[in-house]
Amino acid sequence: MADLVSYFGWNYVSTIATDEDYGRLGIEAFKREIKTRNVCISIDELFHPDYTLPETKAQISTIVGALKADRLAKVVVLFCEIPNAHAFLEEAERQGVEGKIWIGTDSWGDKNSILSFRDSTVGGMLGVVPSKGNIKKFEDYMAQLTPANTEHNPWFGDYWQGTYRCSKERIAHLNDSSEGGKQNRSLHQVKCDGFSSDATLPNAAKLELNKAANVMDAVYSVALALDNMIRCEKGRGLLTNGNCPSITNGIEASDVLTYIKNMSFTGKLGFPIGFDKYGDIKGEKRFSSVSNCDLLPYNIICPLTEEKVRKLINSSANKSCNLDPMPTSLVIDCIDVLLPIITKMINLSLESGLFADDWKCALVLPLLKKSGLDLLYKNYRPVSNLHPTQTPGKAKNLSRWEPGTGPHADSIFITSQTSRGTDGIPECHSHAVVHRVSLGTTKSRATPNAAGSVFSARLEA
Secondary structure (H helix, E strand, O other), rough: OOOHHHOOOOOEEEEEOOOOOHHHHHHHHHHHHHHHOOOOEEEEEEOOOOOHHHHHHHHHHHHHHHHHHHOOOOOOOOOEOHHHHHHHHHHHHHOOOOEEEEEEOOOOOOOOOHHOOHHHHHHEEEEEEEOOOOHHHHHHHHOOOOOOOOOOOHHHHHHHHHHOOOEEEEEEEEEEEOOOOEEEEEEEEEEEEEOOHHHHHOHHOOOOOOOOHHHHHHHHHHHHHHHHHHHOOOOOOOHHHOOOOOOOOOOOOHHHHHHHHOOOEEOOOEEEEEEEEOOOEEEEEEEEEOOOOOOOOOOOOOOOHHHHHHHHHHHHOOOOOOOOOOHHHHHOOOOHHHHHHHHHHHHHHHHHHOOOHHHHHHEEEEEEEEOOOOOOOOHHEEEEOOOOOOHHHHHHHHHHHHOOOOOEEEEEEEEEEEEOOOOOOOOEEEEEEEEEEEEEEEEEEEEEEEOOOEOEEEOOO
């Protein structure tokens, strides 16, 4: 999080957190880090973690009001669990807070539920989350765990009761006369709201399991460090002068950290795991965003949300192209099924800087600019029928650079370079080039795309 603040050059931030271990300790660590980077804090507040209490709601309302009135900091770091984040953002939306860039934690920074809020509220939000992945064998094991077979684990007791309102009911009382004398035993049955019998009890498959690999890697890091300490050979240790750590009278945590910093291994998801001089993991960090491009730096290309792709498709003309004869009306009818796929395709193109070859083709038809004109080259204009999937991506790219916006106040436009046939009429193929022109000048140049190469598209009939 501190790296994000430094990278974008934000000098003022506001820090909001829940007043419990997760929020309080997390935000304190963040504040210590940004203090070394000359970043100032505008508003610094804690609120009670139970957002359902009337006094907590009033507390949140007061904090949100202060954020809305604040003109120093655009950036708000919200360090809390996802239910509290929802409650806080709901209040921000209710009060009409706009123009803020929220930074979310791993608890809520990549949750799709954030997309339910208006763009004006959460647009520009950034989430910092660890790389996640699924381990099928572990998921299969968790799917077998129910309230009936996890009584030995007190953490599961809280989970079943809090999530499914499970409780134990005594159904019989037995006298056990086995060896060792008589012993009274009670038989219990687990009851959970919405589940009629033991055969349909809830299981642990719905727990958020994609962080399990990170926990496994963390445990393995400590275990591997301890193993290396125990196996240390004199003169080849990692302490001063090649000394080995003392393990006779207990192990020093600082020695374990020293060995963790100097190890590397392959993690459960197959990625290399290593640590920097601070003990922080070098592995991949993942940033997610709810992007409002007006709030982010000019050099960032924002991904589309499904909501925006839906609007673009629904606003498309009800026409089709021979490159893909599927009518727009059919796409709209099947939008709920196709939307995630189309959005993913466009965002992958933006992220990778690659434009699919099929999207570079268009059917170019030369049409007279005005009826009655002579059949001369200068009187024709090329009209391109594009592949339907190009339209949302094209609209997104062009809307990112509007005339008069951004620090360079550049404008973007597209020209088609056609060649003449023997009769002087443009042939049905052309080369479309995106130009970037600084306002007030006449110089034009090709615009690099996200990968740094020239963004051009070959249009062929």
